[in-house]
Amino acid sequence: MKRNDTQQARLKLWRERVIAHTQTLVAKAGHLTGRKLPLPAVHFDLRGQTAGQLRIEPGGQARIRYNAALLLRYEENFVARTVPHEVAHYAAFLCYGRRIKPHGPEWQQLVQALGGDRARCHEYDTEGLRARRTRWFAYHCRCGEHALSSIRHNRICRGTRYLCRRCGEPLRAGPALHCSTPDP
Incomplete structure (x- = not known):
């Protein structure tokens, strides 16, 4: 078995563990809050330095994203720390809405009850x-x-308008830039 095949097999195993642990903790959070929490979609498409992320799509569908590279590096520690962290965000969102602080007291209470720690960032x-x-x-x-x-540029390409704070005029792309939608 080649090194890459071994790594893929390890990743598959750890992904299954993360998904199972996510499901277990969502059920536990539901029990703690007295609500039936639907299972969020779980993806392993996060890159860079972020270990996990909760995304709420415009239609309200929740998606927990995990970083596969960090999962492979930290395996059991990742499952023990990152999964409760993200599930607590998910449960806090469903129970308290968007108006709470991301790492506020509601989240802290949930993450602790789920067996995680209250640290905001991983190490x-x-x-x-x-x-x-x-x-x-x-x-x-x-x-x-x-x-x-690039974030604002892409939003402008999708139709969002940004105004200059000084003169109030809409911002327009420079001559070398082309958007798929016309300038406002």
């Missing part, structure tokens, strides 16, 4: 993990040029 070594680099794009208005991140 995993992320050396060598590729983090996404933010690209910057030139936009302009009547009063000058502005640098917008």
Whole structure:
């Protein structure tokens, strides 16, 4: 068996463990809160230095994302620390809504009851993990040029309008940029 095949087999095993532990903790959180919590979708598509993330899609569908590279590095520790952390975010969102602080008292109570710790960030070594680099794009208005991140640039391409804080004019892409939708 090649090294890559062995790594894929290990990843498959640990993914199954994470999914099973996520399901177990969602059931436990439901019992603790007195609610029937639906199971969130679980993905292993997170990259960079973040170990886990809860995403709530526009339609309300919840998705917990885990970092497969960190899972392979830290295996049991990842399952014991990251899974309760993300499930607590999920349960806190379903029980208290969006208006609570992400690591506030409601979340802290849940994460502790689920067997996790209340630390906001992990202490995993992320050396060598590729983090996404933010690209910057030139936009302009009547009063000058502005640098917008790729996140805002993509939102503009999907139709969001941003106004200059000084002159109030809509920001427009520089001559070298093309969006799939016309400028507002």
